[in-house]
Amino acid sequence: MSDTSAQPEVHHHGPPQAFIRKYVFSLDHKVIGLQYYGLALVAVFIGMVLSWLFRIHLGWANMAIPGLQLLSPNGAPGGVMTPEYYLSLLTMHGTIMVFFVLTNAPFAGFGNYFLPIQIGAEDMAFPRFNMMSFWTTFVAFLVLMAAFFVHDGPPISGWTAYATLSSVGKAAGPGEALGQDLWIVSIGFFCIGQLLGSLNFIATTLDLRTKGMKLARMPLSTWAWFITACIGLLAFADLLPGAILLLLDRTAGTSFFSPAGLVVGDVVQPHSGGSPLLWQHLFWFFGHPEVYIAIIPAFGIVAHILPAFMRKPMLGGMRVMIGCMTAAAFLSYMVWGHHMFVSGMNPFSAITFSVPTLIITIPFTVATLIFLGSIYGANLRFTSASLFSLGFISVFISGGISGFFLAQPSIDVYVHATYFVVAHFHFVMAVAAIFGIFAGSYFWMPKMVGRMMNETLGKLHFWLTFIGVYCIFMPMHYLGLAGNVRRYAAFTDNYMIPLIPVHKFITIAALLTGAAQLIFLYNLFHTRFWGPIAPENPWEATSLEWSTPSPPPFDNFGGKHPVVYQDPYEYGVEGPQDYVMQTAPGKVTAT
Amino acid sequence: MASTTYPPARPVAKPVMAMPGARALGDQRAVATPQAAATQTGIWVCVCAIFMCFAALISALVVREGASTDWRHLALPRILYFNTLVLMLSSYTLEVCRHRFAASVRQEAGPSETPRPDLFPWLYATILLGSIFVVGQYLAWRALEASGFYLATNPSSSFFYVLTAMHGLHVLGGMAGLIYMARRLARSVSIKQASALGATAVYWHFMGFLWIFLFLVMAIRL
Numbered sequence: 001m002s003d004t005s006a007q008p009e010v011h012h013h014g015p016p017q018a019f020i021r022k023y024v025f026s027l028d029h030k031v032i033g034l035q036y037y038g039l040a041l042v043a044v045f046i047g048m049v050l051s052w053l054f055r056i057h058l059g060w061a062n063m064a065i066p067g068l069q070l071l072s073p074n075g076a077p078g079g080v081m082t083p084e085y086y087l088s089l090l091t092m093h094g095t096i097m098v099f100f101v102l103t104n105a106p107f108a109g110f111g112n113y114f115l116p117i118q119i120g121a122e123d124m125a126f127p128r129f130n131m132m133s134f135w136t137t138f139v140a141f142l143v144l145m146a147a148f149f150v151h152d153g154p155p156i157s158g159w160t161a162y163a164t165l166s167s168v169g170k171a172a173g174p175g176e177a178l179g180q181d182l183w184i185v186s187i188g189f190f191c192i193g194q195l196l197g198s199l200n201f202i203a204t205t206l207d208l209r210t211k212g213m214k215l216a217r218m219p220l221s222t223w224a225w226f227i228t229a230c231i232g233l234l235a236f237a238d239l240l241p242g243a244i245l246l247l248l249d250r251t252a253g254t255s256f257f258s259p260a261g262l263v264v265g266d267v268v269q270p271h272s273g274g275s276p277l278l279w280q281h282l283f284w285f286f287g288h289p290e291v292y293i294a295i296i297p298a299f300g301i302v303a304h305i306l307p308a309f310m311r312k313p314m315l316g317g318m319r320v321m322i323g324c325m326t327a328a329a330f331l332s333y334m335v336w337g338h339h340m341f342v343s344g345m346n347p348f349s350a351i352t353f354s355v356p357t358l359i360i361t362i363p364f365t366v367a368t369l370i371f372l373g374s375i376y377g378a379n380l381r382f383t384s385a386s387l388f389s390l391g392f393i394s395v396f397i398s399g400g401i402s403g404f405f406l407a408q409p410s411i412d413v414y415v416h417a418t419y420f421v422v423a424h425f426h427f428v429m430a431v432a433a434i435f436g437i438f439a440g441s442y443f444w445m446p447k448m449v450g451r452m453m454n455e456t457l458g459k460l461h462f463w464l465t466f467i468g469v470y471c472i473f474m475p476m477h478y479l480g481l482a483g484n485v486r487r488y489a490a491f492t493d494n495y496m497i498p499l500i501p502v503h504k505f506i507t508i509a510a511l512l513t514g515a516a517q518l519i520f521l522y523n524l525f526h527t528r529f530w531g532p533i534a535p536e537n538p539w540e541a542t543s544l545e546w547s548t549p550s551p552p553p554f555d556n557f558g559g560k561h562p563v564v565y566q567d568p569y570e571y572g573v574e575g576p577q578d579y580v581m582q583t584a585p586g587k588v589t590a591t
Numbered sequence: 592m593a594s595t596t597y598p599p600a601r602p603v604a605k606p607v608m609a610m611p612g613a614r615a616l617g618d619q620r621a622v623a624t625p626q627a628a629a630t631q632t633g634i635w636v637c638v639c640a641i642f643m644c645f646a647a648l649i650s651a652l653v654v655r656e657g658a659s660t661d662w663r664h665l666a667l668p669r670i671l672y673f674n675t676l677v678l679m680l681s682s683y684t685l686e687v688c689r690h691r692f693a694a695s696v697r698q699e700a701g702p703s704e705t706p707r708p709d710l711f712p713w714l715y716a717t718i719l720l721g722s723i724f725v726v727g728q729y730l731a732w733r734a735l736e737a738s739g740f741y742l743a744t745n746p747s748s749s750f751f752y753v754l755t756a757m758h759g760l761h762v763l764g765g766m767a768g769l770i771y772m773a774r775r776l777a778r779s780v781s782i783k784q785a786s787a788l789g790a791t792a793v794y795w796h797f798m799g800f801l802w803i804f805l806f807l808v809m810a811i812r813l
Binding site: 125126195198199200202203204206207208233234236237238240241242244245248252253254255256260272273274275277278281282285 | 625626628629630632633636637639640641643644645647648650651654655658659660661662742743746749753757
């Protein structure tokens with residue numbers, strides 16, 4: 001039942017008719033959300049193929065990969081990649097995945113599409129900024145991709161672009177000439193795009209909520225996007241000036257990050273007194289919150305999806321979950337130094353960063369326990385979306401546990417820059433966020449394209465992916481504890497040679513798990529064109545996006561403004577149906 | 592079995608956010624619609640992001656200075672004092688303009704069709720003073736160059752050029768906003784316009800505040 005008040009039409013832009021304004025330079029938040037999602041989809045497959053390439057190299061260092069020499073004749077002569085090209089692919093994999101997938105899909109993609117609908121708004125507060133936000137991000141992506149096609153190839157300094165490797169220019173190696181410049185310009189554009197997006201998310205959430213939509217009645221996904229926007233606003237505003245300073249060091253001869261007396265390739269670099277640690281501080285003050293920009297939307301999405309399939313609200317109510325996400329967001333700005341325990345910074349400051357890092361586990365632990373406690377005893381409906389939500393919890397716990405070890409400087413000194421860290425962040429941030437994206441895709445795709453996804457293929461996709469990611473990342477813990485350092489292109493030291501079979505196993509698992517993603521891709525495209533038509537509310541869910549047709553009309557609610565009477569997760573209640581829509585007036589009696 | 596009774600939906604009171612300074616900087620009715628409230632919120636969010644940008648730069652300055660032995664202090668060009676006065680004056684002229692526009696909206700007989708014509712000279716004066724400030728900053732660069740400090744000469748001069756250039760770019764953005772407002776205001780009088788003008792004013796005053804802050808930091812540190 002949907003009660004809507006017939007308020008006058010206040011939409012500040014009419015539905016566009018021309019193709020360009022409707023699908024390309026669209027002001028509609030739904031189209032922009034789909035554009036972000038599409039960009040992330042392209043990016044994730046490029047990033048995944050890159051990981052295949054360097055994983056093959058790690059298992060079979062001398063194997064020629066057919067066709068690779070076409071992409072880079074210098075980097076992969078005869079199809080065998082050079083150590084430098086290995087680093088180039090690694091850098092691009094990290095950059096593409098962190099920025100253009102884990103930020104774009106769960107935050108900018110789903111957020112743009114569903115935040116206005118979930119609060120009953122017709123659009124974002126500033127549709128033009130919203131359009132600029134996407135197209136700036138798109139340009140950033142093109143600039144980054146251009147690095148593949150310049151003479152020296154992409155940069156080799158990793159997604160963290162540590163100075164001095166990134167700051168001294170061509171002398172530092174292939175890819176450190178134009179490739180690194182393109183990387184910096186791309187990240188600069190990306191920051192501007194995300195700042196515009198965050199501005200929109202915050203203003204829209206605070207000011208454009210419909211009648212009755214109190215802050216406490218917003219779904220947890222909207223809360224997560226709102227909190228993420230607040231983090232992103234400060235994080236990207238920190239990285240942008242950092243990137244400018246780095247570019248100046250490279251192009252204008254300044255010495256912000258490049259120290260005096262630095263000799264590269266037998267040549268003394270013309271810099272004086274810069275601090276490479278300063279870059280690390282600036283980068284990680286952005287970088288750690290960035291991790292939360294990836295994971296908090298996934299948390300919100302899972303917290304939004306699970307109640308619909310458990311048919312009961314989360315344990316402890318919404319406020320605890322909101323509190324957990326807010327606390328994590330706040331603390332995310334106090335822990336950046338835990339990435340720098342072995343960087344040479346003052347050893348006393350390690351404790352200053354270690355303690356908040358351990359404290360930050362509390363909100364996440366509470367949130368995870370709420371998930372587990374809520375599922376316990378629930379009559380769970382097993383769908384692809386709920387399976388991926390459960391998978392999210394699983395991989396988040398698996399990755400979170402290794403976080404306890406890494407948070408302590410005394411242990412981190414031993415495992416820093418080994419595969420233990422690679423395992424940790426891939427589980428806790430990358431795979432967890434990807435599972436959040438998949439859960440959101442299976443849950444919301446009926447709303448976004450108006451057609452139901454194939455559940456059998458979805459479940460097959462889940463199980464192959466779930467088993468696959470454990471096969472890929474679990475053995476990396478053992479590699480790390482055995483002292484296998486990361487970012488090495490090949491393992492020729494005696495103590496590492498026995499570890500190569502493990503790498504081969506991981507590579508095969510990565511190839512198979514990657515191939516399993518084609519099932520998702522097929523499902524997605526098949527659904528888009530030939531899937532069964534989705535009803536308005538296929539999951540019997542309660543929030544506002546399910547009280548409008550699938551897909552929603554241009555102004556989301558057909559010229560009317562929904563009025564909200566209920567909390568967002570009224571499941572398991574008495575009555576003819578076991579849930580109450582947010583727009584249903586009246587009293588709710590819980591069973 | 593638990594029973595939960597929900598109160599009837601409470602209409603969301605507008606203005607939703609009593610943003611700091613909203614009352615002081617704009618007519619309260621300037622935030623009377625959700626879109627206008629969003630404009631106010633948006634500009635304050637924007638101010639936060641810009642401040643964070645400069646906070647990052649200033650913390651970089653402090654760290655870079657503390658970590659180095661090559662820091663040479665430089666004498667700031669004297670024209671910066673003049674520029675500061677010009678920017679402060681431009682805030683005053685914009686306030687006069689904004690108050691006159693608010694009066695056009697607030698009239699007892701309802702908003703007038705067109706704004707009071709006597710507000711436009713003040714708006715143009717603001718744009719002119721902004722231009723003088725930007726030219727003055729450029730002259731400050733030339734003065735520093737004349738004393739031998741280029742962008743890469745020393746970290747102190749590097750930070751001077753970076754901070755002033757980034758601030759100058761933001762001022763130019765503000766001037767673009769003012770020119771856009773001058774065109775918009777000439778067309779009609781509405782709460783929406785008042786809100787947009789209020790938001791532009793918040794941004795412009797913030798540019799002045801930010802400049803004084805940067806000037807102080809540079810005077811102490813560079």
